[in-house]
Amino acid sequence: MSSMSATHCAIENCRTTILNKPPGVSFHPCPTTNEMRKRWLRLLKNKCSMLDWYKSQICSKHFEPKFFDSQRKLKENAVPTIFAPSLPKLAVAKSVKDPPRTRIDRLLHKLTQAELTANIKTSMSKLKEPADLDAFVSDDLKCTPDAPKEAVLWLMVKKQEHLNNRLMDLVVQTKKHVEILQNNSEEAKVAKRENEHTIESLRYVVKCLQEKHATLEEQIEILTSVESR
Known part of the structure; x- marks a missing residue:
């Protein structure tokens, strides 16, 4: 090197x-x-x-x-x-x-994002919420020490589902913001082109008026010279 x-x-x-x-x-x-x-x-x-x-x-x-x-x-x-x-x-x-490394990791690694999402939804739909779940969940969203495993598992699933929904909402909002920015950008480009066209038209009008003004000045000079004779 x-x-x-x-x-x-x-x-x-x-x-x-x-x-x-x-x-x-x-x-x-x-x-x-x-x-x-x-x-x-x-x-x-x-x-x-x-x-x-x-x-x-x-x-x-x-x-x-x-x-x-x-x-x-x-x-x-x-x-x-x-x-x-x-x-x-x-x-x-x-x-x-x-x-x-593990077999489960390898299987998950092969799935696409859509396939993985569909698999999660299918698995969650088969789970049944325990009838007395509220009795085992505290106000800070933690299971009590005597909560059964089903309640602990269901609470974890609900938390993950809520998090996924938030992420999806965020993705949708982000897409909308991107679309708005793109539309604003296109509108700004169109407005810029229209302004440029208007400016060119005004320049042409000014040029024509200047030429007419010069012609009128020449005619006035000719008339003035004729009258002086």
């Missing part, structure tokens, strides 16, 4: 440039002595895609305060020691691509 230019920090994943650097951040070239180069190389191993000793620069974010003098200049013994922790890219990518 090519090295970063002098306008970018050479540290990998550092997005600081001379254009977006915040106040107080400065750029510093690589050291020129062999001893300091060796120290930098040990610290910058796997931190830079490639380091060009003559062009690359490192921003001050990667140096501890002790390496700066009172004028914010880098000391001769300064070495970069501050680096952002790198993300485990391979582990993240693997976790995203890993298929569901």
Whole structure:
């Protein structure tokens, strides 16, 4: 990979440039002595895609305060020691691509959103609400300690159903808002085109009037010269 230019920090994943650097951040070239180069190389191993000793620069974010003098200049013994922790890219990518592990997870993973919704509705329709459910549910929507498993299960199902209904209402409202915004956008475009057409028409009328005015002025000059004779 090519090295970063002098306008970018050479540290990998550092997005600081001379254009977006915040106040107080400065750029510093690589050291020129062999001893300091060796120290930098040990610290910058796997931190830079490639380091060009003559062009690359490192921003001050990667140096501890002790390496700066009172004028914010880098000391001769300064070495970069501050680096952002790198993300485990391979582990993240693997976790995203890993298929569901259990059999039930694999079966659920195969269903589409519509199929899963229909399956849930069918299962819920077969459940019967316990006759004395209210007696086992407190005002904060929690089952009492002596509530049977059927009551606990039914309360969970009712909560999930209520949540699904809220989400569906939110989706419908969002779609309506999007449609309204799209219609307003189209109306604004039409109005803009009409205004542009009106402006062009008015410009044409003004041009015609100006030409007629010029013609009248010429005729007045001719009549004036004839009368003076």
